[in-house]
Amino acid sequence: MAFNSYKKDENTVTAGKAATLSRLFSYLLSYKKQIVGVLFIMGFCVMVNLLNPLIMEAAVDDYISAGNFPGLLRLILFAVVINLLMVAGIKIRMYVMAKVCNSILVTIRQELYVHIQTLDFQFFDSRPTGKILARIIGDINSLKDVLSNCVTTLIPDFITISAVAVIMFVKDVRLAAAALVSLPLMAAGIWYIQTHSHERWQIHRKKSSNLNAFVHEDLSGIRIIQSFGAEEETMDTFRDLTKQHRDSFVNAVRLNDAVGPVIDLCWAIGLFSLYFVGLVVLGPGRVSVGTFLAFG
Structure with missing residues (x-):
């Protein structure tokens, strides 16, 4: 009979976040080409996000206030083109990262399954089979979310916020x-x-x-x-x-x-x-509407 039944919560050991993330991201080294491509797309998307407020400022202060509507149309066209390219880049980035994360997920599952075969009988006798399945299936799916969100959301957002803050202080x-x-x-x-x-x-x-x-x-x-x-x-x-x-x-x-x-x-x-x-x-008039x- 299992010592840790379904009526009792498991005692888990919390590992350091830095060590866990470092070990998790080590799996990305097998997909260097894909990651380089994702980073390139990420850099372009960050650049577009930084340009959008500056384009808005230029449109109001330099073109609308001066009545330069042909120049405004060219600026709008430029903004539409780069933002459409950014949307396409985001779609490609999400697709590539989904493939990479799913491949890493398969690798981790295989390694975990091989590791489970080496465990002694006490491991299986000390907990119900359902709890082992929950760890194998549920927890590994969580790792996929961590990988995907860090590369596609957390890192670009952090870079964007940092760059925006620098530009704001410069202006x-x-x-x-x-x-x-x-x-x-x-x-x-x-x-x-x-x-x-x-x-x-x-x-x-x-x-x-x-x-x-x-x-x-x-x-x-x-x-x-x-x-x-x-x-x-x-x-x-x-x-x-x-x-x-x-x-x-x-x-x-x-x-x-x-x-x-x-x-x-x-x-x-x-x-x-x-x-x-x-x-x-x-005071009024010291800061433009575009700014x-x-x-x-």
Whole structure:
């Protein structure tokens, strides 16, 4: 009989995030050509994101205010072309990363399956089969999401934010400081949410593992359950486990979904600070409409 039953959460050892990510990203070394292509596309997309506010500023201050509509049309055409190329690049980047991540997923599953064959009997006797399946299937799918999101979202967003901040300070230090005044608040809020959200998702993974273990044991031993007339007791246990699974998910998502409101609040604070400094502190007419649009 398994020592760690479906009624008991597993005791997991948390490895260092840096070591885990380093080991995970080492699998990308087998796909150097694809990664180089993705990085090239990523650089182009970041450049377009940086150009868009500058194009908007030039359109308002240099073309609309001067009545240069032919020049404005050429600028709009240029903006449309580079943004269409960016959209195409994003699609290609997502497709390439999906293929790479799925290939890495197959490699990890094969390595894990080979490793499981080398484990002793105590490993299998100490936990239900359903919990082992939950680790093999569910956790590895999570690794795929980490790989894909880091390369396609986290890294380009970080580069874009850093580059935008540099450009803003080069153009006007006072407006840049006003627009980014809420950045420490946003960083603190996201750090708090990420830290506590990780703990809640860990709890949800354990509840999911318990539910999978119960379902596996219940289906494999359904004849025994029916022989002893234990259907009602089994249903009560299933309801309890599904309730724990649902509650843990809702608890994790409730905190995780706070990221959006925190970002919106900080954006509103930064925008208010930008217009206050530009219109009240510096005075009307000191900052052009295009500059406001670019900084906002």
